[in-house]
Amino acid sequence: MRILIVEDDADLARQLKSAFKDAGYAVDVAKDGEEGHFLGDTEPYDAVILDLGLPLIDGVSVLQKWRADGKKFPVLILTARDQWSEKVAGFDAGADDYLTKPFHVEELMARLRALLRRAAGHTTDTIELGDLMVDNRAARAFVDGMAIKLTSHEFRLLSYMAAHKGRVISRTELVEHIYDQDFDRDSNTIEVFVGRLRKKIGTERIETVRGLGYRLLDPDMESSD
Amino acid sequence: MRILIVEDDADLARQLKSAFKDAGYAVDVAKDGEEGHFLGDTEPYDAVILDLGLPLIDGVSVLQKWRADGKKFPVLILTARDQWSEKVAGFDAGADDYLTKPFHVEELMARLRALLRRAAGHTTDTIELGDLMVDNRAARAFVDGMAIKLTSHEFRLLSYMAAHKGRVISRTELVEHIYDQDFDRDSNTIEVFVGRLRKKIGTERIETVRGLGYRLLDPDMESSD
DNA sequence: GCATATGTTCAGAAACCGTTCAGGGGCCGA
């Protein structure tokens, strides 16, 4: 999962980035409203954390522009204490949740997880595909009830594919959601990771769709198609 | 485990803080309703002790606000003798237990332990993981029936991990529940403590999940792997 | 069977984690 943090306080931004990276997200940071708006417009984020008090363009305006452009990603806004009017404006502009500063990182993470879950149309932190189970909260996966050991990138890959099970996902899309901005796309890391994942969860679970990408099969939904 | 005490009587607050610290908790104290509400809103406590008679904002209102904001931590309220109506209001507002003043510190500790137990889904004060036993009541741990000597931070670490056994816990989360408010997060103290703990309870009991955090293994649940 | 797309293997690099240790602070006993 890839998220964008728009926050001008450099310390806070760094802290958040590190915490979310620890939790297995790919994280980009924008330091002002303009950069934030640009990134959100051009990169495919799964969720955005948006501070409302920003240099250049204020948060509410950024959010309005995104929504006007048809951007659907969930947005969690950060407001200063007692900025009640801003908070309301934020919701009107299309925010999905808010948190008042100062807040606790853990709470922010929990809320973001909830947003991502809602966005993916799930009600729990776990996704099941036949006898494969992906637990996003514990960052663990099970095959037939047995835990399998995954590295953090392997898990990100699996987690993203599980959130979009049954759909063909292009290499580009995977790269974009697993890595943050600066990454050299001319490499075959995705193939490598898919290979490693297959070795661990069973080759047949990930179908290759030549020329398009990969698909994580959901045994409960096959037959039709 | 990290708790918040909201109590305006300075003497009592100090006494409680010291008692709970001795028992191995990380403790924050708030002196009035406003500060209490703010802390509870922003820090991830495992439980809260809340006096109902408070300056600035009364206890019941504080509690109501927390619950309205979706805070789930267990709350134990302290009431003056014969304030029956307050007590009822407290329960309606979402309290989990109460104690009337004056009380014995020991009873308060016992009730708080019970709340923490329930929150973690246990029925006793001790948690067992194979031949490792964590006794939250006595703040001690045993391996194979033999007591092991743990420093207070070592015990906090173990206790928190035991309450969430089997789950991956990030460094960030550990820091937040083991320390009280002021702590510089850019250090490797967690690694150091994990190292020391491992030396005492056995290296293999704490699994490192690279890039994510640590997991306390429960031999009764591993079956696989 | 050729060309292109995908899979596999591997080694160097980078990130991450464990260990050790010294300095400092707090607590306790003298």
Next chain:
DNA sequence: TCGGCCCCTGAACGGTTTCTGAACATATGC
């Protein structure tokens, strides 16, 4: 009040895992 002891902190260093990118191998479709 002073000294000693224990514990905590933060930094440095070294080992290990994981990631990356490339080279080579195999599969697929034309």
